[in-house]
Amino acid sequence: MNTEQETIIRVENLTVAYDETVIIDNISFEVHRGEVFIILGGSGCGKSTLLKQMIGLYAPAAGRILIDGDDIVSAEGSDRLRILRKIGVMYQSGALFGSMTLFENVRLPLEEFTNLNSSAMDLIVLMKLKQVGLKGFENHMPSELSGGMQKRAAIARAMVLDPRILFLDEPSAGLDPITSAELDQLIISLARNLRITFVIVTHELPSIYSIADRVIMLDKRVKKIVADGRPQDLRDKSDNQWVRQFFKREVALNGS
Template sequence: MSGDKEPIIRVENFTAAYGDNVIIDNISFEVYRGEVFVILGGSGCGKSTVLKHMIGLYEPAAGKILIDGEDIAASSGEDRLKILKKIGVAYQSGALFGSMTILENLRLSLEEYTDLSPDAMDLISLMKLKLVGLSGSEHKMPSELSGGMQKRAALARAMALDPFILFLDEPSAGLDPITSAELDQLILRLARSLKITFVVVTHELPSIYTIADRVIMLDKRVKGIVATGKPQDLRDHSDNPWVRQFFNREVESEVAA
């Protein structure tokens, strides 16, 4: 579902490197408004690196990343804040603040950026928790929640300021198939009902088939993109044997043979 194909994120001639070690070499792609866009690839191919650059944690070695037309790496101060308010990030580990309750985690950005009354902030936070199916957990500490619940709470926190782009880093990693499927349905529901654009980093195939409108596939051997498109199309029709191998869960020797 690419909507009207209006790009909300543009990655232009982007290169990522840690010191002299180039991880991603000169890639370009676009994410369209309202779609669920998945970045996938094998372990160590640079998926999370790309994501961390997209959310402004690292500066690109070369190229630009434009979020809603604004270069996130070149921004600072108020301009950076303006961009950051448009995005929400749910980290692989959840990254909930361990010293705060779930409600306090959700209220944090509301307290910092809005002049809402405490009651209003509580209500908004509770509504977000309801959206992710965590009603009743608001006064628990993160350590009292299971892994899947922590990921959902992180998603709720990322949505606190109603961003229109949500970045999810390995949302299904370490979850059992049922919890993982529930999270996939949640992502789809939020994408369709709230028109949120999702950028998801994952290599969980069932999730990819369920949620992805479009994927890009990274490969560490070429340090770049080896395929772009719908996951089912890539699985069935890709010219690249490694891409078909990835989608069909084949080991390398079987493809070579």
């Protein structure tokens, strides 16, 4: 647990809307450095949309998103690039480049953004692939890998430049329990040892209990954050019945 609460992401009065339809209505929250921060909610509540706003892919209808003090929404050109260097993103489908091998996919950011020599880059790539359990698959094309493997490769690519913040969209969906637990261990070790901040959209309750420092829950009926805290506290002490239900149903299924 972190003793000092240094804010690394600050979302202020964010409203997200597609045309006239409001998806998220005026929410604010902060993410602290080194925290594993989970965005949770029922299907269609705008979790992935919120994630895409936070990485600056889409402009919000209103509000600001500050990454390490800089507004990613209004930043342009080299300022924007500087902010983007601080973040790494793993998309739901992996989004690996189909024309490159796994090794080339992970190596690409190093080639573009560092002055490391070639053998140093090779070593870093191999180490990252080892961390996600994909050593030995360097020369495979993404299409030759299973969905879970593609996801892990995408995590390796997202973290190859060691960004301060990693955004993961449904990282453990489609993974077997053992791989998923290994991934959880990786997240915990990166957060504790390197103080990398994680913002994760997920549904997997078992994994949330083991990795999350903090969870926010979005409810699509009110379009706001209805809970914010440690998952155990939300399950046991939340004054919102829907939140307790959300956690307890799953707990009843998994735990009893």
